[in-house]
């Protein structure tokens with residue numbers, strides 16, 4: 001933990017407890033839409049500067065010679081209480097940016113894997129990742145055209161999910177729907193915590 | 198995009214985002230001692246001291262922006278980066294400087310390696326229900 005120099009006379013600004021939930025899923029699965037549906041701010045973007053190799057730039061020397069690019073992570077904020085703030089981070093989709101996932105995943109409360117039933121295989125990687133890292137996640141089946149042809153059981157089977165992993169149907173554009181998804185993630189995280197302690 | 202960008206004095210192109218200047222701002226440094234600990238949701242708070250009073254000539258306008266932004270409202274590292282439109286890595290270095298100069302504090306109540314306790318999780322669920 002990092003603290004600045006403490007000062008007994010400092011003001012009584014409330015420093016919130018901050019938590020984060022990751023939102024993963026394939027290209028165009030609705031991650032930004034989901035974040036936007038519940039965020040109190042317009043989804044913001046943070047960027048990280050990368051070299052061609054896909055690692056953060058370490059040193060300015062030689063940067064001009066290499067191709068640099070930025071990768072964006074969009075995020076939203078939900079102030080649950082003055083002293084409790086939840087952030088949602090959309091994960092960058094491409095595999096080569098996985099070190100950013102590692103950073104995002106550290107300390108995450110849990111994750112949403114958004115599934116588009118037209119391209120379920122797009123979320124294999126995310127499911128694998130969270131399973132391996134032991135991060136509680138909920139699979140949210142986004143209600144694009146044709147999603148209703150995909151009952152929970154077939155999604156579960158196609159993704160080879162552990163029986164305990166929740167699968168919920170959602171419409172990423174609908175606030176209430178997204179709230180349900182997030183509650184499912186936190187409930188699942190709570191069970192996981194209880195199970196390991 | 199590999200635009201030559203030579204036509205004007207812009208230091209960025211739209212696709213690539215800021216490339217050179219942000220790291221010039223940090224004098225080429227990309228790591229600070231505190232960086233590893235500065236999670237995207239770590240909260241930065243500036244105490245109610247005017248940065249001017251520190252009379253620190255080495256503060257850049259971006260340092261001062263961070264202090265001002267986090268004075269009244271604690272800001273997460275991610276929010277500061279978005280607000281200043283700078284890469285997260287750059288903002289971390291700048292915050293590291295400010296920490297070093299004792300101009301800000303960074304709080305990270307939940308140790309990143311652990312999950313928050315059950316009470317907090319329950320509060321999150323209740324908070325979400327009440328939205």
Ligand SMILES: Nc1nc2c(ncn2[C@@H]2O[C@H](COP(=O)(O)OP(=O)(O)OP(=O)(O)O)[C@@H](O)[C@H]2O)c(=O)[nH]1
Nearest residue numbers: 026027028029030031032033142143144171172173
């Ligand atoms: N019908 C329907 N359309 C949706 C839903 N969610 C998102 N969309 C649409 O799908 C498109 C892609 O959504 P985004 O939120 O941009 O997806 P994304 O995962 O952020 O995409 P990338 O960041 O490019 O990977 C947009 O045009 C949305 O309006 C949904 O639940 N139902």
Ligand SMILES: [Mg+2]
Nearest residue numbers: 031032074090
């Ligand atoms: Mg997106």
